[in-house]
Amino acid sequence: MPQLVDQIEELDFAKIEELDFASETYKDAYSRINAIVIEGEQEAHENYITLAQLLPAKEKELISLSKMESRHKKGFEACGRNLKVTPDLEFAKKFFLGLHDNFQTAAKEGKVVTCLLIQSLIIECFAIAAYNIYIPVADDFARKITEGVVKEEYSHLNFGEVWLQENFTESKTELEEANRQNLPLVWKMLNQVADDAKVLAMEKDALVEDFMIQYGEALSNIGFTTRDIMRLSAYGLATV
Ligand SMILES: [Fe+2]
Numbered sequence: 001m002p003q004l005v006d007q008i009e010e011l012d013f014a015k016i017e018e019l020d021f022a023s024e025t026y027k028d029a030y031s032r033i034n035a036i037v038i039e040g041e042q043e044a045h046e047n048y049i050t051l052a053q054l055l056p057a058k059e060k061e062l063i064s065l066s067k068m069e070s071r072h073k074k075g076f077e078a079c080g081r082n083l084k085v086t087p088d089l090e091f092a093k094k095f096f097l098g099l100h101d102n103f104q105t106a107a108k109e110g111k112v113v114t115c116l117l118i119q120s121l122i123i124e125c126f127a128i129a130a131y132n133i134y135i136p137v138a139d140d141f142a143r144k145i146t147e148g149v150v151k152e153e154y155s156h157l158n159f160g161e162v163w164l165q166e167n168f169t170e171s172k173t174e175l176e177e178a179n180r181q182n183l184p185l186v187w188k189m190l191n192q193v194a195d196d197a198k199v200l201a202m203e204k205d206a207l208v209e210d211f212m213i214q215y216g217e218a219l220s221n222i223g224f225t226t227r228d229i230m231r232l233s234a235y236g237l238a239t240v
Pocket residue numbers: 041044068069072127149153
């Protein structure tokens with residue numbers, strides 16, 4: 001095993017050596033990836049405020065999560081400024097539109113289970129996967145910020161897991177429906193971002209793998225069986 005670890009470290013080191021954070025190619029890709037991250041944190045901030053209204057018993061906790069998201073957003077804005085990149089926020093808004101609309105519709109209908117699946121499972125797992133893959137290839141400034149952020153995202157994922165686990169029996173059908181509706185959107189998003197991510201030395205296969213591990217573990221913690229998780233994951237492959 002130590003040999004394998006050495007190889008991985010060498011690989012990451014080689015990747016970082018090749019990266020020129022000041023090059024136009026890097027900055028162009030970063031303008032979209034950085035915007036996606038900023039917009040993702042903004043979405044998360046707003047979604048936890050909405051969830052606080054839907055779950056008054058958890059209001060305090062959810063408002064505190066929404067404030068963390070707002071801090072994350074500021075951190076990533078600083079990462080963009082540090083590399084002298086202007087984030088393409090218009091692109092990022094379009095990127096999140098599918099999940100955004102589905103969350104808004106569910107919130108209007110009072111579907112708290114669907115809202116939790118979209119924000120606390122899908123968006124958090126997407127963020128955790130992206131940040132985990134980004135950290136080894138980030139510039140020094142962004143790496144420190146992202147390391148701090150990812151720790152907090154795990155606690156947000158945990159909030160969703162705990163609530164859904166406690167309410168598993170009555171949530172199961174809605175979770176399956178929400179998964180079927182939203183998981184294909186994640187696949188679309190991962191494909192859309194693959195080329196830009198590659199410029200930042202983030203491989204799509206690694207992003208997909210990390211996302212599926214986090215998401216599968218979350219579903220398992222909530223109470224789904226391995227067979228359920230396989231079936232739920234397969235819906236991600238459906239086209240939208
Ligand atoms: Fe966040």
